[in-house]
Amino acid sequence: MDQVFEGTPKADIRLEGRKVIRGEVSNDWASRLQWKISHNGKVIATAPARADLDYEHPGTEAGAYEVVLEMWKYEGFKAKDHGKFVEISNKVAYTV
């Protein structure tokens, strides 16, 4: 039997200064959870988000930063790469 993933994961995130904090993930598929960080509209980094509920990106270059949580979605063995990352939270932004 192929694997079943129930529901659609969702989490709320918020900012405290430059630190981003997440709540618990509902309908958690338990695949890789990561922060996706964009700078001036371009993705510059991802960071693991499972072990801790908060994260602060070390980047200090001036500009607009945006952070969102994403999770790996397994789409089946025949799918390209077996799946893809999907965003599961609201986005937060700050400026340096």
Place this chain on the structure above:
Amino acid sequence: MLHIGNAQIPTCGGLTRRSFLQVGAAGLAGLNLPDFLSMKAAGAVDESKAEVKNCIMLFLVGSPGHLDTWDLKPNAPADVRGPFKPIKTKAPGIDICEHLPLMAKLADKYSLIRSLFHTSSAVHGSGHQWMMTGHGFNNGDPHPHAGSVIARVFGQKSALPPSIILPGKVGAVGDNLGERAQTAAYLGSAYNPFFLGADPAKSDFKIANLSPQAGQTEFRINSRRKLLAELDAIQQQVENASTVAHDTAYQRAFSLITAPETKKAFDLSEEKDSVRDRYGRNTFGASCLLSRRLIERGVRFVTINHFDTVFSIACWDMHADGGSLNNTVQDYERHLLPQFDQAYSALLTDLDERGLLKETVVATLSEMGRTPKINGKGGRDHYPPCWTNFLAGGNIKGGQVIGASDKNGAVPHDYPIDPPRVLATIYQGMGVDLDQVMMPGPGSRPIRLIDAEPIPELF
């Protein structure tokens, strides 16, 4: 003195007075062998004296690469160490893969065995034989699954079967050597594991084998039970052990269909959403949660097969072959390791919070390891000369590493451990005295549960 289940029997050293009196008393009471065996089948070891009663076996079908998970070699050449980095754990000096951060926080609860090996062929089936039963099958003669052994030793303590396998039986793995590694073998069909045969992660999860067919009322079920009992009475005039086995199997089947607690045990909707999220909303996570519910309700031994095949599914069998075995380190990072990390950590924590971990051994096993050197396509192939599995719960001490592999994870460098010792450790971890408790082997002659010594450092 030895025991078959809870029956004391004579050793080669002679019949003791106590066992003579017990067997004699049974004879005086008119019990014949089938009666005696039936009593043992329905009864159990004296549970009041058993502190550890249960086992949850997580069987990682396909075999994780030990160098990518629980035995990283950061100083090895790049084509050996792979892309993952080690992280520290709660247990000083023990590092594991960076993609197992939740497990790292619980390292005081489990102990890694990093020097496992077997010398049989490098195929999944031979690993199933060794790690599910503790035996290689000489001439193809099967030995019982560990869950069947425990079912035989402890007996059934609720309407639920003593040994259940979730979510399904291991099927296609490229060879058929392990086909009978998930049976009761010579213990008889009464001790075969019950296969769930359904995915508990599905929102409409039901167990087809338990739900009466449409139109089949309780009256009809009970009528069938009565008719069957009458047929059994006739059949039991021909006395042999297989009659007893079938008798028990029938009783078990009817108990499963009719007992209200059965359906309750399998109903994951009774769990809070937060608990289901904690385990992970996937097949393996839901199976782990279900295993806790089953243990709580009297199942002795739950096996979870993390995957029932290695073909055309993202699983541990990381050949990266570009075909039906195209699993890669990316699958490990994105999917397999996080999924295992979350479910395993939730299971240990949940059992611990409920006071169940001290009476439940949690054994994480696999058929073998994977080649130290990464193959030409970025994968690793089958490798039984060295690998890592781990044990937690029951009487087993956590926070340790047993044995060590060499600098490239190619062979046990220190303290080689073969599979029978792992099974012996599980049984002892469940409180079974391996010098005292025996079971009926082929031809019903009494045999030890396993011909190996437990790992003493784990107790």
